[in-house]
Amino acid sequence: MAVRAYEEAGRPWSGSVRRRLSAAFWRRPWLRAVALLLPPLAWMVVFYLAALAVLFVSAFWSVDSFTGKLTHAWTWSNFDTIIHDSTYHQIAFRTIWMAAAVTVTDAIIAFPFAYYMARVATPRLRTVLFVLVLLPLWSSYLARIYAWRLILNDEGVLNWSLDKLGLPHQNWAFTNTAMWIVFSYIWLPFMILPIYASLERIPDSLLEASRDLGGKSWATFRRVILPLALPGIVAGSIFTFSLTLGDYITPSLVGNVDFIGNVIYRNVLGLTNNLPFAAAYATVPLVVMAVYLALAKRTGAFEAL
Amino acid sequence: MRKIRRIHVLVATLAAALCVPASGVSSAQTSPGTLTKMGKLEGALNLIAWEGYTYKQWVQPFTKKTGCKVRAKFGGSSDEMVTLMRTGQYDAVSASGDASLRLILGKDVRSIDPKLVPDFKNFIPALKSPSHNTVKGVHYGISLQWGPNTLMYNTKKVKPKPTSWGLLYSSKYKGKITVPDNPIQIADAALYLSKSKPDLGIKDPYELTEAQFKAAVDLLKKQRPLVKKYWASAGDEIDLFKNGGAWIGASWPYQTNTLQADKAPVKDLIPKEGATGWADTWMISSKAKHPNCAVAWIKWVSTPKVQAQQAIYFGETPANTKACRIMDQLSKGSCAQYHANASAKYFNSIKFWKTPVKDCGNGQSNCVDYARWQQAWTDIKS
Numbered sequence: 001m002a003v004r005a006y007e008e009a010g011r012p013w014s015g016s017v018r019r020r021l022s023a024a025f026w027r028r029p030w031l032r033a034v035a036l037l038l039p040p041l042a043w044m045v046v047f048y049l050a051a052l053a054v055l056f057v058s059a060f061w062s063v064d065s066f067t068g069k070l071t072h073a074w075t076w077s078n079f080d081t082i083i084h085d086s087t088y089h090q091i092a093f094r095t096i097w098m099a100a101a102v103t104v105t106d107a108i109i110a111f112p113f114a115y116y117m118a119r120v121a122t123p124r125l126r127t128v129l130f131v132l133v134l135l136p137l138w139s140s141y142l143a144r145i146y147a148w149r150l151i152l153n154d155e156g157v158l159n160w161s162l163d164k165l166g167l168p169h170q171n172w173a174f175t176n177t178a179m180w181i182v183f184s185y186i187w188l189p190f191m192i193l194p195i196y197a198s199l200e201r202i203p204d205s206l207l208e209a210s211r212d213l214g215g216k217s218w219a220t221f222r223r224v225i226l227p228l229a230l231p232g233i234v235a236g237s238i239f240t241f242s243l244t245l246g247d248y249i250t251p252s253l254v255g256n257v258d259f260i261g262n263v264i265y266r267n268v269l270g271l272t273n274n275l276p277f278a279a280a281y282a283t284v285p286l287v288v289m290a291v292y293l294a295l296a297k298r299t300g301a302f303e304a305l
Numbered sequence: 306m307r308k309i310r311r312i313h314v315l316v317a318t319l320a321a322a323l324c325v326p327a328s329g330v331s332s333a334q335t336s337p338g339t340l341t342k343m344g345k346l347e348g349a350l351n352l353i354a355w356e357g358y359t360y361k362q363w364v365q366p367f368t369k370k371t372g373c374k375v376r377a378k379f380g381g382s383s384d385e386m387v388t389l390m391r392t393g394q395y396d397a398v399s400a401s402g403d404a405s406l407r408l409i410l411g412k413d414v415r416s417i418d419p420k421l422v423p424d425f426k427n428f429i430p431a432l433k434s435p436s437h438n439t440v441k442g443v444h445y446g447i448s449l450q451w452g453p454n455t456l457m458y459n460t461k462k463v464k465p466k467p468t469s470w471g472l473l474y475s476s477k478y479k480g481k482i483t484v485p486d487n488p489i490q491i492a493d494a495a496l497y498l499s500k501s502k503p504d505l506g507i508k509d510p511y512e513l514t515e516a517q518f519k520a521a522v523d524l525l526k527k528q529r530p531l532v533k534k535y536w537a538s539a540g541d542e543i544d545l546f547k548n549g550g551a552w553i554g555a556s557w558p559y560q561t562n563t564l565q566a567d568k569a570p571v572k573d574l575i576p577k578e579g580a581t582g583w584a585d586t587w588m589i590s591s592k593a594k595h596p597n598c599a600v601a602w603i604k605w606v607s608t609p610k611v612q613a614q615q616a617i618y619f620g621e622t623p624a625n626t627k628a629c630r631i632m633d634q635l636s637k638g639s640c641a642q643y644h645a646n647a648s649a650k651y652f653n654s655i656k657f658w659k660t661p662v663k664d665c666g667n668g669q670s671n672c673v674d675y676a677r678w679q680q681a682w683t684d685i686k687s
Contacts, residue, residue, distance in 0.1 A: 069411070087683055087684045087687045090687050091687055149544075150548070153548040153549065153550055154548065154549040154550050155548050155549035156548065171480065173533070173550055174533055174534045174550065252537060256532070256533070256534045256535060257686070257687070258683070258686055258687060263683065266683075268388075
């Protein structure tokens with residue numbers, strides 16, 4: 001290919017337009033780079049960065065409370081409310097707290113599972129386990145949440161089973177416990193996969209070396225496996241943390257309290273149509289995630305993604 | 306060298322990103338005049354409606370007759386309806402009294418000549434030019450149906466039969482209570498307080514002074530731990546009652562009808578304190594792309610037969626007095642059951658939803674406006 005391009009580049013006037021174009025690309029590598037990068041870059045700028053820019057700019061606007069029209073005057077009032085109103089603190093802290101709880105739960109559940117998958121299971125069993133982990137992702141997220149509603153309901157599957165076993169009834173429906181269970185279930189695959197990837201990458205020779213040097217299983221686990229798996233855990237936590245932080249459907253369907261996302265949703269659709277306030281509040285999870293990602297980067301999590 | 310380039314790219318990208326929103330900021334609005342005659346039908350109609358208002362029983366014959374294909378989106382609350390209407394993508398909305406004035410003042414809806422709707426002359430007098438859809442003699446929509454917000458309960462679990470809204474604020478059914486996730490719920494608390502604490506002097510649950518408002522909000526904050534779930538849609542509440550999540554709650558007759566059709570042991574009633582309620586109006590958007598189909602739709606839903614069908618399906622009272630006879634034909638005794646033959650006294654006993662404003666209506670302007678109601682609701686729920 002390169003040879004042909006070279007030959008044609010040597011005879012600039014004899015080729016067709018297409019050939020001349022390819023010659024130009026060959027002679028000017030920067031042109032090639034621009035042509036290659038322009039479509040994805042334009043996509044990034046228009047749909048991603050521009051949307052973020054609109055978000056930031058509109059966070060400083062306000063809305064006329066009765067007519068609902070936007071007022072394009074710069075004001076800090078939205079951020080003022082978020083910083084000083086205890087209601088919004090409470091909602092933000094509740095969301096972050098839940099995201100952290102779900103992340104820790106998922107890490108604890110996912111690690112032994114991923115370890116078994118990566119280092120114990122036969123290749124055949126591994127495939128089966130992989131399918132089991134990924135299968136829920138093929139069904140609708142909403143269907144899975146509604147299924148949990150049916151399970152956790154007062155007269156649902158869980159209480160029915162507890163009844164049969166002679167155990168006391170639970171009263172988890174529409175509580176934070178219900179949300180914690182459902183979130184932990186829904187985001188679990190996103191934690192298992194990165195941990196699996198990082199565990200699989202650990203060479204057997206390292207474990208043998210540890211044993212040769214007199215390391216017991218616990219010492220090997222603590223000083224060899226865990227440090228090497230940490231980037232995978234952190235990578236998984238980025239998913240579980242950010243997905244919980246941004247969700248508003250689970251809280252509204254299985255919980256009975258507001259998350260950051262619910263406040264944003266109600267300000268976008270419902271309530272006053274106060275888009276500027278929604279934009280201002282949306283910066284809270286963005287800032288939290290920026291801090292989280294900065295910390296995650298230090299652990300080398302991005303290499304494990 | 307490399308660093309400089311990277312900064313250049315960053316600056317250029319940011320500049321480009323900022324240009325995109327800037328180009329979108331401009332909106333000029335011209336309000337079209339009053340609809341006085343019907344033109345050619347456009348073949349399509351986009352509606353925002355309350356759940357149960359666009360049932361196929363009367364939508365399909367309409368499409369067959371006019372060729373207007375109906376697409377309906379359900380609004381969960383008046384606030385949501387106002388927001389959706391302001392997108393300009395919908396032709397008409399079944400707005401309740403707490404949305405209609407906001408839409409009129411925001412110039413989101415178009416005035417209409419009631420002569421376009423032949424059945425208008427048969428409407429009950431109170432709904433011909435009510436203050437929630439008629440401003441200075443100009444009609445901004447045609448009334449549809451009205452009804453009370455009811456107290457629904459599980460007949461097997463709630464004994465004796467409830468008589469007061471007070472049950473929703475007492476710990477007797479703690480964890481089995483459900484109420485709408487809607488700021489207008491503050492009016493329900495105020496209505497209860499107007500009877501249970503007469504010294505607060507609440508006359509109109511939508512016109513609350515600072516002290517009265519605070520009392521209502523405090524009552525709702527005390528209710529917070531008793532509530533199993535704040536329901537977001539009619540389907541949400543139906544699900545709760547079906548699965549034993551809730552035994553008692555504030556409801557619409559539609560939920561009771563749906564649950565009873567499903568053989569669930571539920572009943573509803575209007576407690577002794579009276580009830581808040583709604584009076585709905587079909588309003589046409591000032592940006593409607595299919596205004597003629599919208600007019601045809603309003604004509605259609607005003608006819609006695611459709612009025613009767615909708616009244617029975619949703620469990621509300623038709624505006625058209627001619628609907629009573631057909632209601633009884635469709636389901637014996639339904640005319641009296643849904644108060645279609647009730648006196649003006651019954652109509653006046655219901656405190657219809659309206660948008661709370663600063664102006665108290667008695668010359669004073671120290672009432673709490675709706676923006677504060679919304680803030681308080683977020684506060685109550687947190």
